[in-house]
Amino acid sequence: MTQTNAYLAxxxxxxxxxxxxxxxxxxxxxxxxxxxxxxxxTSQIINHGYLAVDFFFVLSGFVIGYAYDDRWDKMTTWQFFxxxxxxxxxxxVMGTLVGVVLFYFGxxxxxxxxxxxxxxxxxxxxxxxxxxxxxxxxxxxxRGWQEFNPLNGPTWTLSWEYIANVLYALIxxxxxxxxxxxxxxxxxxxxxxxxxxxxxFGVLAARSYASHTVIGGWSLTPDQLQIGLTRLCYPFFxxxxxxxxxxxxKDGRSVLNLQRFGVRGGFWWCALAxxxxxxxxxxxxxxxxxxxxxxxxxxxxxxxxxxLIVAIxxxxxxxxxxxxxxxxxxxxxxxxxYISHYPFIYMQMSWVAKHQDLPxxxxxxxxxxxxxxxxxxxxxxxxxxxxPVREWLRKKLF
Numbered sequence: 001m002t003q004t005n006a007y008l009a010x011x012x013x014x015x016x017x018x019x020x021x022x023x024x025x026x027x028x029x030x031x032x033x034x035x036x037x038x039x040x041x042t043s044q045i046i047n048h049g050y051l052a053v054d055f056f057f058v059l060s061g062f063v064i065g066y067a068y069d070d071r072w073d074k075m076t077t078w079q080f081f082x083x084x085x086x087x088x089x090x091x092x093v094m095g096t097l098v099g100v101v102l103f104y105f106g107x108x109x110x111x112x113x114x115x116x117x118x119x120x121x122x123x124x125x126x127x128x129x130x131x132x133x134x135x136x137x138x139x140x141x142x143r144g145w146q147e148f149n150p151l152n153g154p155t156w157t158l159s160w161e162y163i164a165n166v167l168y169a170l171i172x173x174x175x176x177x178x179x180x181x182x183x184x185x186x187x188x189x190x191x192x193x194x195x196x197x198x199x200x201f202g203v204l205a206a207r208s209y210a211s212h213t214v215i216g217g218w219s220l221t222p223d224q225l226q227i228g229l230t231r232l233c234y235p236f237f238x239x240x241x242x243x244x245x246x247x248x249x250k251d252g253r254s255v256l257n258l259q260r261f262g263v264r265g266g267f268w269w270c271a272l273a274x275x276x277x278x279x280x281x282x283x284x285x286x287x288x289x290x291x292x293x294x295x296x297x298x299x300x301x302x303x304x305x306x307x308l309i310v311a312i313x314x315x316x317x318x319x320x321x322x323x324x325x326x327x328x329x330x331x332x333x334x335x336x337x338y339i340s341h342y343p344f345i346y347m348q349m350s351w352v353a354k355h356q357d358l359p360x361x362x363x364x365x366x367x368x369x370x371x372x373x374x375x376x377x378x379x380x381x382x383x384x385x386x387x388p389v390r391e392w393l394r395k396k397l398f
Contacts, residue, residue, distance in 0.1 A: 007083075007398035008074060011067055015327045016267045016313040021059055022330020023271045024052040025338045027278050028154075029374050032345045033367045036352050041210050042286040048278050050215050051301055053157050054235045055274065056338075058306045060161060061239025062314065064168060069244065077169050082397045084165050088335075090389040092158055094381055095339035096130045099151030102343040103142075109350040111144065118142040126151060135159055137220050143346075146219040154342050156218035160232040172237060177244055177255070184241050187233035188303055194230045195295035195302075201226060212295035214302070235302060242307050246314070258315045266316020267323055270309050277301055336386055337378035344370050344377075 031049025038044040068080060075083075103123055107115035126142055126149075135148040135156075143150035148159055175183065193200055197212045203222040210216060217228030245255040263269055283297040284290030318327050348370050352363065 007394050008071060013331075014063070014066070014314050015318045015324065015331070016270065016316055017059055017063065017310065018331025018334070019267050019318070019323075019327030020270055020274060020309070020313055021056065022327075022332075022334040022337070023274055024055050024278070025334040026330070026375070027275065028052045028338060029341045029345075029371055031278070032342065033348065033370060036345070036349050037363075041213060041215060042282045044282075046279050047282050048280050048298070048301075050213075051278055051298065051306075052274075053217075054214065054231055054302050055306050055309075056157065057161075057164075057232060057235035058239040058242075058310050060164070061236035061241075062243045062310050063239075064165070064236075065240040065243030065247075069173065069247065072173065079398075080169050081165070084162075086390050086393045086397065088158060088161070090393070091336055091339045091381070091386050092133070092155060093131050094385055095155065095336075095343075096127055096149060096152045098340050098377075099149075099343040099346075100124075100127050102347050103151060106143075106346045106350040109353040111353065112346070112350065114142050114144045123151070130155065133159055133162060135220055146221065148218055148220070152339070152342055153218060154338060156228070158339070160217065160228050161236075164232055164236045168237075168240065172240070177241070180237065180241050180244065184234060184238050187230075187237060190230045191234045191302055192299050194227060195299040196292060197295065212291040212298075214298055235306065238303075238307055239310060242311060246311075256311075258311075261311040261315030263312055263316055266312055267318050267327055270313045270316075273305070273309055277305065332382055333375065333378045336382045337375060340378055340381060341374040344374055 027046065027049055031044070031046040031052070034045035035049075041047075100123060103118075104115060106112045122142060126136065126140060129136060129140070130149040130151055136150065138146050141147070141150055145153065147153045148156040172180065172183070191214075194204075194214055195212065197204060199205060201222070203226055206221065206223045207216055207227070214227065214231055216224050217231050218224060246258045248254045280297070282294055284293030318324055348366065351366065355362075
């Protein structure tokens, strides 16, 4: 079939998967708010909230496979990249811009010492590089945390998402199911290696504070690069493999029957499972001898339970006005919420450091307000910025 520059219409969406993405994004915001009050990884209140990132990658791989695997005869690789750019990049720019606006509000906390020594033109330079998805080294760290993007930390996951999209479009989309299965099996082995803190490459000692977890992936240091690549490969390409196992061949047959995974009330059961898994306290506690238990827990979540939840969500039907509306709302705001909330968390961290003597009720009130403000901001950005800009870009690029 002749390929054109026409914009291919989007396929019907998996509404439950959209809703689950929103549920996980809200948990991420709550996790970051509680993280401010947590002395360490073993005592975080929403202890496994960071696993939402790995769940996001499973969702992304599954949806990419569903949306594009059977359309390569209708579009070029460049058109695929343009579609992903239109979907992802406008909110990346806006989320980083929010970080610019709020940057100097965090300068009073000793945890962000470089802020007060950073001139405005350096902030703008970092903003420009971040908008180009240029991962910043420690020499450009204007906050002190060695993040890819010191104006908006969570964009590190988008950097890896872009890498996954490039690998998919250039190489992995051509893999057969068998070859993709072998690739995913190798990626699974590296996930186990990370979760059990097996230092194969001699770099994990630098992140002893996060031993037997998958925490990390946001810096250009060797340990963080290993963690980020590991956290990307199995979830994303495992999700891609899962979507292919559900795809029907020319005779209408598939390796897995999607409908068999459907359950009544699928959204609510899957959402409950996500809440339980991410809220789970540190498995094995703070005793170093039991750290392996937490590694086992995270391995099982990433390798088995997250793909199963995605399969159940994809195979189930959303019914009822409330469920449909909730899935749509949470799905719509999921990406804007995730990509724009962290500058408010930076500000909350600074406020908490300066007001530790205030009553607990005051801290709860401020945290709730930040949570609500993050959701309201995400919704406003979606309606007033993201949707209009994406529509404008579609008209210009296609």
